[in-house]
Amino acid sequence: MNWILIFKLAWRNLWRNKRRTLITTGSILFAVILALLMDSMNIGSHEQIISNSLRFGTGYLQIQDTAYFETPSLDFAFDLDERQEEALNQFLGHHAYAVPRVESFVLAAGESETRGALVIGILPELENRMNGFQNFMKEGEILNNDDQMVMIGSGLAQRLSLSLHDTLVVIGQGYQGMQAAGKYPIKGIISHPMEFLDNQLIYLPFEEASWLFVMDGKASHWLIMADTDKNALRVQREIERLLEGTELQVLHWKDLQPDLVKALAFDAVSGRIMQFILYVVIAFGIFGTVLTMTLERQKEFAILVSLGMKRHILALQCFIETILISILGVGAGIMLGFPVLFYFNRNPIPLGEGLSDLVKEYGMEPFLPFSLAPTVFIFQGIAMLILTLIITTYPVWRSLTFPVLENLKR
Amino acid sequence: MPIIQTKQLFKIYNEDTIPVYALRDLSLDFEEGEFTTIVGPSGSGKTTLLNMIGGLDTPTRGEVLIDGTNIASLRKGDLIDFRLRNIGFVFQSYNLIPVLTALENVSLIMELQNQDPKSTRERALQVLDEVGLSDKLHSKPSELSGGQQQRVAVARALASRPKFVLADEPTANLDSKSAMNLLDIMAKLNVEESMTFIFSTHDQRVIERARRVVTLVDGALHEDLVKSK
Numbered sequence: 001m002n003w004i005l006i007f008k009l010a011w012r013n014l015w016r017n018k019r020r021t022l023i024t025t026g027s028i029l030f031a032v033i034l035a036l037l038m039d040s041m042n043i044g045s046h047e048q049i050i051s052n053s054l055r056f057g058t059g060y061l062q063i064q065d066t067a068y069f070e071t072p073s074l075d076f077a078f079d080l081d082e083r084q085e086e087a088l089n090q091f092l093g094h095h096a097y098a099v100p101r102v103e104s105f106v107l108a109a110g111e112s113e114t115r116g117a118l119v120i121g122i123l124p125e126l127e128n129r130m131n132g133f134q135n136f137m138k139e140g141e142i143l144n145n146d147d148q149m150v151m152i153g154s155g156l157a158q159r160l161s162l163s164l165h166d167t168l169v170v171i172g173q174g175y176q177g178m179q180a181a182g183k184y185p186i187k188g189i190i191s192h193p194m195e196f197l198d199n200q201l202i203y204l205p206f207e208e209a210s211w212l213f214v215m216d217g218k219a220s221h222w223l224i225m226a227d228t229d230k231n232a233l234r235v236q237r238e239i240e241r242l243l244e245g246t247e248l249q250v251l252h253w254k255d256l257q258p259d260l261v262k263a264l265a266f267d268a269v270s271g272r273i274m275q276f277i278l279y280v281v282i283a284f285g286i287f288g289t290v291l292t293m294t295l296e297r298q299k300e301f302a303i304l305v306s307l308g309m310k311r312h313i314l315a316l317q318c319f320i321e322t323i324l325i326s327i328l329g330v331g332a333g334i335m336l337g338f339p340v341l342f343y344f345n346r347n348p349i350p351l352g353e354g355l356s357d358l359v360k361e362y363g364m365e366p367f368l369p370f371s372l373a374p375t376v377f378i379f380q381g382i383a384m385l386i387l388t389l390i391i392t393t394y395p396v397w398r399s400l401t402f403p404v405l406e407n408l409k410r
Numbered sequence: 411m412p413i414i415q416t417k418q419l420f421k422i423y424n425e426d427t428i429p430v431y432a433l434r435d436l437s438l439d440f441e442e443g444e445f446t447t448i449v450g451p452s453g454s455g456k457t458t459l460l461n462m463i464g465g466l467d468t469p470t471r472g473e474v475l476i477d478g479t480n481i482a483s484l485r486k487g488d489l490i491d492f493r494l495r496n497i498g499f500v501f502q503s504y505n506l507i508p509v510l511t512a513l514e515n516v517s518l519i520m521e522l523q524n525q526d527p528k529s530t531r532e533r534a535l536q537v538l539d540e541v542g543l544s545d546k547l548h549s550k551p552s553e554l555s556g557g558q559q560q561r562v563a564v565a566r567a568l569a570s571r572p573k574f575v576l577a578d579e580p581t582a583n584l585d586s587k588s589a590m591n592l593l594d595i596m597a598k599l600n601v602e603e604s605m606t607f608i609f610s611t612h613d614q615r616v617i618e619r620a621r622r623v624v625t626l627v628d629g630a631l632h633e634d635l636v637k638s639k
């Protein structure tokens with residue numbers, strides 16, 4: 001087979017009608033850029049939502065009592081024994097770390113108002129490493145390990161009409177039904193990026209929380225943070241082995257937040273549907289060009305076959321023509337799209353009014369994040385490839401079956 | 411042995427309703443090196459006969475033997491290959507590939523045959539020189555006159571040294587000067603390359619040049635005249 005000849009013919013045929021080819025590749029180009037933007041925005045906001053919900057919420061993994069997920073009660077608090085803690089630290093290595101938490105719902109009161117609130121016992125240094133929460137301080141100072149003070153969300157402060165240095169009263173239930181009550185001056189007020197947490201959040205130092213809830217150093221659960229999802233999964237497998245046969249289990253964030261996973265999946269599907277519509281439109285554009293390119297050359301096809309070009313070689317030539325059109329369009333689209341995405345990745349678009357509930361609930365920065373993840377580009381490439389393969393079946397089928405004699409007489 | 415034989419060749423259209431006999435019991439032999447014209451009025455079956463010999467059309471009855479091979483016995487893909495290796499075509503309306511230059515058009519068959527690029531180029535240059543187009547090597551068909559295009563087509567047909575060249579009314583679209591020029595070239599190549607030519611025409615001037623004149627009427631053989639040299 002003479003590849004040079006086939007490519008030469010395909011390439012020249014492409015430029016036979018320069019304007020038509022340019023319009024077709026141009027429309028692919030714009031569609032690819034549009035699809036890239038859509039995808040990048042979608043994935044970008046998902047990345048942000050996930051990252052926020054991991055850092056401010058669940059962590060990558062959680063070690064819990066097997067009953068805790070169903071019934072998040074302090075009664076299922078636990079200690080890791082020495083052997084377990086040692087093994088855990090070994091698994092975590094440099095790519096991950098563990099954060100003990102005490103978490104419980106309480107009644108919080110100011111001078112005149114009372115509200116339900118969530119107490120989170122934290123180790124401030126680890127918390128900062130996890131989510132940089134000190135960047136969200138609105139007023140006052142960050143907690144120290146041995147403080148007997150609280151930091152509260154600005155939403156809660158407003159609801160309870162409390163300001164910095166005022167006193168917050170906390171009443172709840174401790175370990176095994178023991179009374180938990182405390183009075184704490186407010187050391188800091190934080191504008192928590194997650195709205196629903198900002199409205200109910202009380203941070204206590206871990207030790208103080210342990211004392212309040214009579215936990216004796218136990219944690220209600222442990223969070224595991226990792227640098228990548230892959231490392232998190234590796235650590236998860238190792239912890240699973242470690243916890244085998246105990247009352248404890250390790251859960252992935254996807255298990256911990258099934259609603260979020262569902263919401264993201266739904267959002268991803270709606271994004272894909274938009275892209276699909278876009279692709280159908282481009283597909284018809286390409287098909288139109290390919291169709292005319294095929295039909296206007298029936299006589300030429302007939303000549304080639306009568307001269308001795310085998311039909312499958314002709315089909316290959318047509319196939320290459322279609323692929324070339326799509327590669328030109330997609331290639332140019334990605335080449336031009338990348339700097340656009342790169343720009344928006346570095347200079348995110350500020351969000352206006354129309355931001356989605358999903359972002360409001362889980363998100364924080366009022367910017368539209370753009371992802372530069374390779375999947376964004378790979379997906380467009382694969383989608384276009386599949387599209388092209390479908391479209392090219394027509395010229396391929398036509399060149400394999402068209403009647404030579406009739407077309408020769410045209 | 412004749413290079414081409416047709417045996418009781420019939421081509422009948424609409425056999426079930428009102429039959430049209432495009433070819434009627436045609437048995438002809440063509441020898442290697444012959445320069446033959448098929449003549450006859452329009453609709454007499456010239457194109458049908460050439461298509462039959464070239465393996466582009468299939469007879470209703472009878473057979474076509476080329477070098478003893480019954481081409482009806484070849485599978486479709488093999489038939490295309492058979493054409494590629496054995497038969498040169500010149501069409502009435504030139505039918506060059508518009509995206510290829512004169513040189514590339516002439517090289518096309520040899521490239522499809524996967525011949526060595528260097529000898530392909532040399533041969534293409536040689537044949538283009540023989541048809542007097544050495545100065546138009548890199549012209550696209552659209553930049554050539556009808557006569558020039560048809561000379562490229564002749565060069566393309568015989569560059570790969572096929573067993574014979576079939577030309578269906580090659581001069582029909584040409585003015586008389588170009589037509590005579592093309593005939594001179596074909597006659598010259600017939601001698602110099604000892605190439606077998608079979609071409610159809612109803613042009614009287616062309617008929618005068620041929621050595622053998624096969625006349626068809628209504629698809630049947632009317633006369634088979636071999637002039638003495």
Ligand SMILES: Nc1ncnc2c1ncn2[C@@H]1O[C@H](COP(=O)(O)OP(=O)(O)O)[C@@H](O)[C@H]1O
Pocket residue numbers: 423424430431432450451452453454455456457458459
């Ligand atoms: N596809 C076809 N269907 C029916 N009749 C046809 C078809 N092709 C050719 N014919 C008939 O066959 C006869 C011979 O045609 P053709 O070989 O083209 O003649 P020529 O080339 O000598 O002008 C004509 O009567 C023509 O009408």
Ligand SMILES: [Mg+2]
Pocket residue numbers: 456457458578579
């Ligand atoms: Mg004819």
